[in-house]
Amino acid sequence: xxxxxxxxxxxxxxxxxxxxxxxxxxxxxxxxxxxxxxxxxxxxxxxxxxxxxxxxxxxxxxxxxxxxxxxxxxxxxxxxxxxxxxxxxxxxxxxxxxxxxxxxxxxxxxxxxxxxxxxxxxxxxxxxxxxxxxxxxxxxxxxxxxxxxxxxxxxxxxxxxxxxxxxxxxxxxxxxxxxxxxxxxxxxxxxxxxxxxxxxxxxxxxxxxxxxxxxxxxxxxxxxxxxxxxxxxxxxxxxxxxxxxxxxxxxxxxxxxxxxxxxxxxxxxxxxxxxxxxxxxxxxxxxxxxxxxxxxxxxxxxxxxxxxxxxxxxxxxxxxxxxxxxxxxxxxxxxxxxxxxxxxxxxxxxxxxxxxxxxxxxxxxxxxxxxxxxxxxxxxxxxxxxxxxxxxxxxxxxxxxxxxxxxxxxxxxxxxxxxxxxxxxxxxxxxxxxxxxxxxx
Amino acid sequence: xxxxxxxxxxxxxxxxxxxxxxxxxxxxxxxxxxxxxxxxxxxxxxxxxxxxxxxxxxxxxxxxxxxxxxxxxxxxxxxxxxxxxxxxxxxxxxxxxxxxxxxxxxxxxxxxxxxxxxxxxxxxxxxxxxxxxxxxxxxxxxxxxxxxxxxxxxxxxxxxxxxxxxxxxxxxxxxxxxxxxxxxxxxxxxxxxxxxxxxxxxxxxxxxxxxxxx
Numbered sequence: 001x002x003x004x005x006x007x008x009x010x011x012x013x014x015x016x017x018x019x020x021x022x023x024x025x026x027x028x029x030x031x032x033x034x035x036x037x038x039x040x041x042x043x044x045x046x047x048x049x050x051x052x053x054x055x056x057x058x059x060x061x062x063x064x065x066x067x068x069x070x071x072x073x074x075x076x077x078x079x080x081x082x083x084x085x086x087x088x089x090x091x092x093x094x095x096x097x098x099x100x101x102x103x104x105x106x107x108x109x110x111x112x113x114x115x116x117x118x119x120x121x122x123x124x125x126x127x128x129x130x131x132x133x134x135x136x137x138x139x140x141x142x143x144x145x146x147x148x149x150x151x152x153x154x155x156x157x158x159x160x161x162x163x164x165x166x167x168x169x170x171x172x173x174x175x176x177x178x179x180x181x182x183x184x185x186x187x188x189x190x191x192x193x194x195x196x197x198x199x200x201x202x203x204x205x206x207x208x209x210x211x212x213x214x215x216x217x218x219x220x221x222x223x224x225x226x227x228x229x230x231x232x233x234x235x236x237x238x239x240x241x242x243x244x245x246x247x248x249x250x251x252x253x254x255x256x257x258x259x260x261x262x263x264x265x266x267x268x269x270x271x272x273x274x275x276x277x278x279x280x281x282x283x284x285x286x287x288x289x290x291x292x293x294x295x296x297x298x299x300x301x302x303x304x305x306x307x308x309x310x311x312x313x314x315x316x317x318x319x320x321x322x323x324x325x326x327x328x329x330x331x332x333x334x335x336x337x338x339x340x341x342x343x344x345x346x347x348x349x350x351x352x353x354x355x356x357x358x359x360x361x362x363x364x365x366x367x368x369x370x371x372x373x374x375x376x377x378x379x380x381x382x383x384x385x386x387x388x389x390x391x392x393x394x395x396x397x398x399x400x401x402x403x404x405x406x407x408x409x410x411x412x413x414x415x416x417x418x419x420x421x422x423x424x425x426x427x428x429x430x431x432x433x434x435x436x437x438x439x440x441x
Numbered sequence: 442x443x444x445x446x447x448x449x450x451x452x453x454x455x456x457x458x459x460x461x462x463x464x465x466x467x468x469x470x471x472x473x474x475x476x477x478x479x480x481x482x483x484x485x486x487x488x489x490x491x492x493x494x495x496x497x498x499x500x501x502x503x504x505x506x507x508x509x510x511x512x513x514x515x516x517x518x519x520x521x522x523x524x525x526x527x528x529x530x531x532x533x534x535x536x537x538x539x540x541x542x543x544x545x546x547x548x549x550x551x552x553x554x555x556x557x558x559x560x561x562x563x564x565x566x567x568x569x570x571x572x573x574x575x576x577x578x579x580x581x582x583x584x585x586x587x588x589x590x591x592x593x594x595x596x597x598x599x600x601x602x603x604x605x606x607x608x609x610x611x612x613x614x615x616x617x618x619x620x621x622x623x624x625x626x627x628x629x630x631x632x633x634x635x636x637x638x639x640x641x642x643x644x645x646x647x648x649x650x651x652x653x654x655x
Contacts, residue, residue: 222574229589
């Protein structure tokens with residue numbers, strides 16, 4: 001197995017150098033660099049971006065900087081792993097968007113930031129925290145004939161990577177499930193040491209929620225809220241109390257969940273959301289109400305799961321599911337839902353055009369992406385910024401590797417752009433009627 | 442006090458903290474008193490138990506709004522007239538009022554460095570939320586009268602006033618209170634010693650209390 005690492009800079013400052021060395025027990029590790037003075041330790045091998053394009057062998061792709069998202073995902077010929085250092089929110093909108101898109105595209109997302117780990121655990125499978133409570137060795141791996149001791153999260157990372165390689169489609173969700181369970185004793189002990197705590201109790205409750213221990217989750221989140229109130233922490237209704245509505249929903253108490261959310265709805269937009277939820281519940285559209293509740297609690301996994309129940313109204317569900325998927329930067333899935341009814345207003349067309357543009361950009365189809373962004377710009381000039389972003393990312397990548405951008409990715413005949421679903425023989429917006437879109441009749 | 446309360450509340454719940462006089466008998470004469478709970482032993486030194494008992498008793502009546510009132514508090518006329526308007530809305534879930542220490546009578550209140558509670562607000566009127574977790578911290582003194590969780594909700598800081606009559610008695614009454622505070626808390630662990638001493642100030646700064654015109 002050939003493994004390629006798209007790094008965040010030179011090897012000397014690579015934050016995951018140890019994991020890269022351990023990956024040598026899985027396959028041949030290549031480090032993307034154009035620097036003539038790059039010094040890589042054996043068995044890590046240098047590789048250029050051009051060489052990756054020309055290689056035909058299966059790859060495990062490791063991405064360590066979000067600006068690599070589009071190039072790496074378009075060239076990936078196997079599982080894609082995001083190995084991300086912490087990117088603070090103040091790094092700018094472009095990098096935040098790239099982080100989001102990489103997080104959605106990756107088959108396995110690994111991070112050293114626990115807050116990011118938890119945030120992603122509410123959205124997806126296969127996310128790992130590169131940190132462990134046990135400082136002792138959990139085992140050994142052999143690299144170049146030498147036995148290296150590995151910690152618990154390192155062993156889990158390696159097993160998850162092997163699992164991606166060995167399964168089709170790539171799957172490592174079991175690793176997340178295991179790690180979520182392993183975090184609970186850690187926080188239980190911390191809570192025993194510190195006593196009830198607005199952060200520790202809340203984190204413990206979060207892990208219990210994610211692992212289905214709902215009664216425990218309810219008790220600890222309520223405890224965390226109480227501590228936040230005693231500390232007069234601002235915003236505790238939204239940051240702590242509201243989560244009890246998701247727990248109530250998971251326990252099957254929709255009425256209680258709505259009441260709790262209603263208590264926490266303070267701003268005009270929150271109250272408007274609450275009104276919508278109540279309306280759905282009163283109409284007997286419980287799946288929509290539950291989906292909305294989960295979404296308002298940033299639990300997009302359960303929000304999407306609710307939309308795939310038989311009782312859901314098809315058209316409205318498709319629109320809501322599209323919105324959820326675009327919020328999560330899952331462009332392929334989002335665009336597959338587009339239908340003529342979702343392109344009626346200029347705002348709907350703008351959103352659909354942007355979604356297609358992001359989807360093409362992620363596939364490396366630059367020309368198509370620019371075309372979609374230009375269409376969106378007909379009603380929203382801000383869409384032009386996404387075209388400029390392509391160039392901005394090229395420039396940033398030059399800095400990461402010390403090389404100029406590769407330029408456009410060639411499109412293959414199999415990569416036909418996804419068109420909105422149209423009835424057979426019809427035309428819209430100048431598109432060719434005989435161009436087949438996936439799933440069209 | 443009960444008769445004034447009856448003007449603007451629908452029901453009254455009372456917790457009697459082991460009083461030895463005829464208080465329970467007098468309370469039960471009020472037609473709006475729906476529950477009287479008598480603590481068999483004084484809970485004054487275990488404030489969280491007293492507050493928890495009062496809260497649980499009050500919410501057992503399934504109210505819409507709760508007003509926490511001590512036996513020596515009177516809401517000014519304007520506040521009594523405004524009460525229905527205050528609760529007939531959906532923008533805020535609690536109301537805080539300004540409390541004034543009436544001193545040596547009902548015509549003046551005290552204001553100085555140690556006696557200025559009226560410069561802050563106290564939350565006493567809340568919309569009851571059954572699903573809001575409401576434990577009291579297990580403190581023996583200086584507990585808020587409303588469970589801390591309610592402070593997280595949106596509320597209104599009103600300029601309506603409440604007269605605290607605890608210090609409205611005569612000199613002898615203040616001396617008795619002074620001696621009780623000093624006996625219970627000689628080292629000032631639960632309150633300020635300066636504050637206790639100021640009870641006996643011979644010439645406190647007093648400001649006339651003016652009730653708003655009807």
